[in-house]
Amino acid sequence: MVTLLRATLPQIVAIVLAFLVGAIVLLATGYSPINAYLAVIKGAFGDIYGIGQTFTQATPIIFTALAFIFAFKCGLFNIGAEGQLLIGGFTAALVGISFGDLPVYIHLPLALLAGAAGGALWGFIPGILKARLGAHEVITSMMLSYVALYITSYMVNYPFIAPPGWVAQTVPVTPSAELPRILPPTQLSASIFIAIGMAVMTTLILDKTVLGYEVRAVGLSTSAAKSNGINVKNTVVFAFVMSGALAGLGGAGEILGVHHRFINGFSPGYGFDGLAVGLIGGLNPIGSVLAAILIGALRAGGMTMNTVTGVPIDIVSVLQGLVVLFVAAPRLISYLSRKGLATPRLVKSALAKARTLPTEIKRIFRRGGS
Amino acid sequence: MNTAVRMVNITKTFPGTVANDRVNLEVQKGEIHGLLGENGAGKTVLMNILYGLYKPDEGQIFINDIETRIDSSAAAIKYGIGMVHQHFMLVPSLTIAENIVLGREPTKDIVLLDMAKIVKTIEDTSRGYGLEVDPEALVRDLPVGLQQRVEILKALYRGAQILILDEPTSVLTPQEVDSLFKAMRALEQQGKSVIFITHKLKEVCAVCDKITVLKKGKVVGTVEATQTTPQELAAMMVGREISSTCEKGSLQPGKTVLRVEGIQTLNDRKLLALKDVAFEVHESEILGIAGVEGNGQTELVDVLIGLREVTKGKISLDGKPITNISPHERIGMGLSNVPEDRQKNGLILDFSVLENLILGYQDKPPFETGWIRLNLKRASTFADELIEEYSIKTPSKNTLARHLSGGTQQRVVLAREFSRKPKLIIASQPTRGLDIGATEYVHKKLVEMRDQGGAILLISADLDEILTLSDRIAVLYEGKIVAIKECSKTNEFELGLLMTGGNNE
Numbered sequence: 001m002v003t004l005l006r007a008t009l010p011q012i013v014a015i016v017l018a019f020l021v022g023a024i025v026l027l028a029t030g031y032s033p034i035n036a037y038l039a040v041i042k043g044a045f046g047d048i049y050g051i052g053q054t055f056t057q058a059t060p061i062i063f064t065a066l067a068f069i070f071a072f073k074c075g076l077f078n079i080g081a082e083g084q085l086l087i088g089g090f091t092a093a094l095v096g097i098s099f100g101d102l103p104v105y106i107h108l109p110l111a112l113l114a115g116a117a118g119g120a121l122w123g124f125i126p127g128i129l130k131a132r133l134g135a136h137e138v139i140t141s142m143m144l145s146y147v148a149l150y151i152t153s154y155m156v157n158y159p160f161i162a163p164p165g166w167v168a169q170t171v172p173v174t175p176s177a178e179l180p181r182i183l184p185p186t187q188l189s190a191s192i193f194i195a196i197g198m199a200v201m202t203t204l205i206l207d208k209t210v211l212g213y214e215v216r217a218v219g220l221s222t223s224a225a226k227s228n229g230i231n232v233k234n235t236v237v238f239a240f241v242m243s244g245a246l247a248g249l250g251g252a253g254e255i256l257g258v259h260h261r262f263i264n265g266f267s268p269g270y271g272f273d274g275l276a277v278g279l280i281g282g283l284n285p286i287g288s289v290l291a292a293i294l295i296g297a298l299r300a301g302g303m304t305m306n307t308v309t310g311v312p313i314d315i316v317s318v319l320q321g322l323v324v325l326f327v328a329a330p331r332l333i334s335y336l337s338r339k340g341l342a343t344p345r346l347v348k349s350a351l352a353k354a355r356t357l358p359t360e361i362k363r364i365f366r367r368g369g370s
Numbered sequence: 371m372n373t374a375v376r377m378v379n380i381t382k383t384f385p386g387t388v389a390n391d392r393v394n395l396e397v398q399k400g401e402i403h404g405l406l407g408e409n410g411a412g413k414t415v416l417m418n419i420l421y422g423l424y425k426p427d428e429g430q431i432f433i434n435d436i437e438t439r440i441d442s443s444a445a446a447i448k449y450g451i452g453m454v455h456q457h458f459m460l461v462p463s464l465t466i467a468e469n470i471v472l473g474r475e476p477t478k479d480i481v482l483l484d485m486a487k488i489v490k491t492i493e494d495t496s497r498g499y500g501l502e503v504d505p506e507a508l509v510r511d512l513p514v515g516l517q518q519r520v521e522i523l524k525a526l527y528r529g530a531q532i533l534i535l536d537e538p539t540s541v542l543t544p545q546e547v548d549s550l551f552k553a554m555r556a557l558e559q560q561g562k563s564v565i566f567i568t569h570k571l572k573e574v575c576a577v578c579d580k581i582t583v584l585k586k587g588k589v590v591g592t593v594e595a596t597q598t599t600p601q602e603l604a605a606m607m608v609g610r611e612i613s614s615t616c617e618k619g620s621l622q623p624g625k626t627v628l629r630v631e632g633i634q635t636l637n638d639r640k641l642l643a644l645k646d647v648a649f650e651v652h653e654s655e656i657l658g659i660a661g662v663e664g665n666g667q668t669e670l671v672d673v674l675i676g677l678r679e680v681t682k683g684k685i686s687l688d689g690k691p692i693t694n695i696s697p698h699e700r701i702g703m704g705l706s707n708v709p710e711d712r713q714k715n716g717l718i719l720d721f722s723v724l725e726n727l728i729l730g731y732q733d734k735p736p737f738e739t740g741w742i743r744l745n746l747k748r749a750s751t752f753a754d755e756l757i758e759e760y761s762i763k764t765p766s767k768n769t770l771a772r773h774l775s776g777g778t779q780q781r782v783v784l785a786r787e788f789s790r791k792p793k794l795i796i797a798s799q800p801t802r803g804l805d806i807g808a809t810e811y812v813h814k815k816l817v818e819m820r821d822q823g824g825a826i827l828l829i830s831a832d833l834d835e836i837l838t839l840s841d842r843i844a845v846l847y848e849g850k851i852v853a854i855k856e857c858s859k860t861n862e863f864e865l866g867l868l869m870t871g872g873n874n875e
Contacts, residue, residue: 208744209744210737210742210743220721224714227675228701229697231698265775292819
């Protein structure tokens with residue numbers, strides 16, 4: 001418990017600091033931070049609709065955070081989760097609209113699998129480029145995100161556009177490929193369970209399998225991994241494929257669970273949020289689930305805050321940015337949390353001193369009196 | 371009045387070692403002075419003191435007979451001292467001219483770089499010393515020999531009268547060495563002093579006027595190059611009483627485990643690093659590879675463990691060819707490796723002791739079970755056993771390797787590599803950086819493995835270590851095995867001579 005606390009302390013301190021600085025921003029712009037934050041909490045957790053919204057917002061960024069983490073453990077920066085999510089969403093939609101009369105227990109897994117495969121393919125490209133040619137994955141995965149954006153955009157604007165062709169989206173997937181909604185009337189779907197399942201699975205793969213061991217070995221020391229017979233190139237490709245598959249599955253979850261069709265521009269940047277959430281979650285799969293819920297709550301509650309208090313919704317982005325900023329400044333945080341840990345001790349010793357004070361005073365007085 | 375540099379009673383200690391112990395050195399104007407010694411003899415430390423990079427604990431430095439305090443390289447440059455390090459400090463994307471004037475750019479109209487003047491100055495300087503370069507070529511396109519030339523020109527441009535060259539030939543081809551020597555002689559003619567750090571006897575005899583030999587931080591002596599022989603220098607370098615060297619029990623070597631036949635390979639610069647290397651290692655035998663570092667040892671190990679491609683020749687392990695199979699397969703066939711840089715290649719510092727103890731074997735039984743599952747329970751018991759057996763001093767098996775001492779880290783590596791009952795153990799510089807106790811432990815373990823029938827290839831720059839442990843000794847010089855000797859039929863003088871190319875055979 002203590003070790004858990006110590007491990008999560010920097011994250012918690014960062015979040016608290018972000019909210020404090022956010023409060024200053026709110027005060028400076030003439031809003032009441034207390035009212036605003038209360039509105040956020042009420043909006044995010046106050047009723048069924050809020051809770052549904054919170055988790056709906058959290059779901060895709062759990063997937064992309066896991067994608068970021070998996071690659072990161074192999075020493076790779078996959079900042080192309082956005083593209084992998086888009087491709088995954090599109091391939092899932094394709095399978096979802098392609099088969100008419102499959103039973104749900106075949107059609108749905110097939111569509112999900114297609115999503116994972118699409119994302120995996122999009123992760124494979126930067127992976128193989130890195131392994132074979134040494135091309136830097138930050139550049140390639142980033143650029144491939146734009147390629148994915150324009151490919152999917154073209155696909156739903158032309159070949160796959162739903163008749164009559166006014167909106168850039170596909171026809172709906174057949175009901176047998178839909179992920180069930182679990183909290184009607186909200187959009188929350190069973191995708192959240194898949195997300196949490198994937199977080200558990202990611203932890204298990206990294207900690208309990210040979211492949212995970214090799215991924216971590218390569219991430220921590222390429223030279224030692226190589227000297228000890230680990231095939232670094234294959235491991236890099238594997239990590240990128242897994243990373244892409246996780247993001248792709250996230251895209252599939254959005255399409256099959258929320259929108260039920262591929263809509264152009266359905267992702268407001270979930271891929272990039274994943275990077276932030278992965279960092280806030282301390283690069284830990286379970287931590288990132290919690291971080292994603294936090295960000296989801298901010299977004300869901302932000303809308304309520306906006307309507308109730310008039311605070312612009314953009315403050316949510318400000319808060320998210322601040323949390324990342326503070327998480328990314330570990331020295332500052334460890335300094336502050338050391339101070340923070342020291343405080344109870346200081347208070348305790350001060351209290352102990354204070355308790356002896358009356359006797360001290362008495363003694364002085366007695367001496368003065370005699 | 372003709373003395374350029376006089377260093378008197380220089381002492382410098384680092385935690386645990388005395389790098390320089392009351393060292394005296396005198397270099398005249400117009401002299402090439404060789405500084406000779408084994409690895410770790412204190413040559414580079416001494417020169418770093420002269421160049422202001424280290425502060426001596428004691429001693430005085432006189433430049434042109436005036437006592438001087440040199441507390442930074444800027445001060446050294448001011449006193450006319452220039453140093454060319456083993457690792458060049460050039461900006462690859464700038465031209466030669468730009469690199470040379472870096473930090474001291476001549477300007478016109480206050481702000482504009484006077485490029486024409488720069489190019490002219492450099493052309494004049496370089497022609498004067500036979501160090502021709504094209505001032506407008508980009509440094510990144512240059513071969514190493516020319517980069518070194520740029521470094522020398524940079525020092526001269528800054529007004530160096532005393533030029534320190536730290537093992538300048540170790541990265542050069544023979545032709546490049548020739549032209550470097552020509553340039554050194556041209557500098558000498560102009561009245562400049564050159565201090566030439568090396569451990570190659572031939573070179574020192576070929577180019578120097580005077581030679582100072584250092585050993586374990588002390589000056590053994592200074593001799594005129596014309597008055598000495600490579601044999602005498604070698605004796606001075608290793609110089610100590612001949613001791614009985616092979617104290618371990620003698621064993622009859624068994625069948626051949628490793629057979630290397632005429633292999634060649636290239637180094638990172640695509641030059642031949644190994645030339646027709648051939649040897650065998652048998653069961654119950656330690657074959658020592660002696661040699662000054664940089665003569666192909668690293669490449670030899672890389673080739674044997676499968677990290678570097680063999681361009682010619684064959685390697686077989688236990689009769690099976692392994693010439694171009696992956697490191698992974700070789701480990702599976704019973705090849706064990708105790709790498710030279712244990713922190714970089716032997717261990718993953720941010721892995722726990724437990725995780726490090728299964729590194730390389732994580733995908734083999736008993737740790738890999740079923741499909742891809744890593745059996746952590748077995749790994750854990752295994753780690754407990756090894757920690758016990760090899761007395762690994764760690765707070766727990768979950769402690770990160772980073773937090774262990776160097777000796778303990780090496781124990782982790784040994785425990786992992788030896789516990790596999792390997793057919794062949796390659797141990798490179800296995801005691802480097804370890805204290806006496808840890809060194810003894812490593813030696814004891816290596817002999818133990820040999821006594822149990824293991825075949826061991828020991829690569830070490832430490833002659834004492836080679837002589838203590840080996841049954842047979844192969845000497846590697848400039849990528850070639852120049853001799854293979856029975857340990858009992860050789861001594862450090864002969865080996866020292868062979869290692870430094872002083873043998874004229």
